[in-house]
Amino acid sequence: xxxxxxxxxxxxxxxxxxxxxxxxxxxxxxxxxxxxxxxxxxxxxxxxxxxxxxxxxxxxxxxxxxxxxxxxxxxxxxxxxxxxxxxxxxxxxxxxxxxxxxxxxxxxxxxxxx
Amino acid sequence: xxxxxxxxxxxxxxxxxxxxxxxxxxxxxxxxxxxxxxxxxxxxxxxxxxxxxxxxxxxxxxxxxxxxxxxxxxxxxxxxxxxxxxxxxxxxxxxxxxxxxxxxxxxxxxx
Numbered sequence: 196x197x198x199x200x201x202x203x204x205x206x207x208x209x210x211x212x213x214x215x216x217x218x219x220x221x222x223x224x225x226x227x228x229x230x231x232x233x234x235x236x237x238x239x240x241x242x243x244x245x246x247x248x249x250x251x252x253x254x255x256x257x258x259x260x261x262x263x264x265x266x267x268x269x270x271x272x273x274x275x276x277x278x279x280x281x282x283x284x285x286x287x288x289x290x291x292x293x294x295x296x297x298x299x300x301x302x303x304x305x306x307x308x309x
Numbered sequence: 310x311x312x313x314x315x316x317x318x319x320x321x322x323x324x325x326x327x328x329x330x331x332x333x334x335x336x337x338x339x340x341x342x343x344x345x346x347x348x349x350x351x352x353x354x355x356x357x358x359x360x361x362x363x364x365x366x367x368x369x370x371x372x373x374x375x376x377x378x379x380x381x382x383x384x385x386x387x388x389x390x391x392x393x394x395x396x397x398x399x400x401x402x403x404x405x406x407x408x409x410x411x412x413x414x415x416x417x418x419x420x
Contacts, residue, residue: 199351201351226406228407228408230410235412235413236412236413237313237315237397237399237410237411237412237413238352238397238408238410239410240407240408240409243406243407250406251405251406251407286351286352288351296339296340296342296357296359296401297342297354297357298342298354298399298408299354300344300351300352300353300354301351302349302350302351303349303350303351305349
């Protein structure tokens with residue numbers, strides 16, 4: 196099964212530390228998305244890539260957040276100087292693009308900031 | 310402010326009963342997708358509806374897209390405990406190239 200994978204699945208960090216998450220999309224998918232989901236809510240869009248180009252960032256995304264997709268394959272999401280409010284599930288999804296709207300999600304990374 | 314409103318937020322029923330979840334918006338979407346999510350896992354795609362008025366069936370699940378492509382419903386017939394989960398609707402707008410999710414409906418099917 197070559198679905199979307201994310202690493203790590205869980206991360207506990209102290210406030211003020213930096214964290215980095217990785218997402219490996221489905222191999223032939225050229226679009227990659229990051230979402231954040233807090234308890235009891237639906238996922239909220241953070242940013243997306245078309246191949247290696249980051250095409251949109253949500254206004255919700257502070258400048259402590261940065262995402263990359265250097266070779267158009269895997270992506271990383273870094274959060275600098277973490278705050279307790281950053282605690283959430285970070286979800287990655289990929290899609291074929293080109294008129295295909297279906298997005299396939301990874302299992303997520305659960306971040307807890309203490 | 311949620312662009313997509315789901316109702317109800319929580320539904321608890323007995324095994325064998327039917328249920329309907331609603332997803333409403335004032336906006337038009339190019340397509341609408343339904344997902345189911347288990348605790349601690351990512352959402353799993355159930356179906357995509359694209360055409361206004363479209364009805365799709367997936368075993369005991371029936372999905373309908375409103376004629377104006379602003380709303381959708383999910384109906385489960387003879388629910389089973391395995392149907393328990395968080396059901397999410399998500400609208401896609403080609404102009405934005407991203408999904409907008411509803412707040413989800415938590416379904417509990419008791420044996």
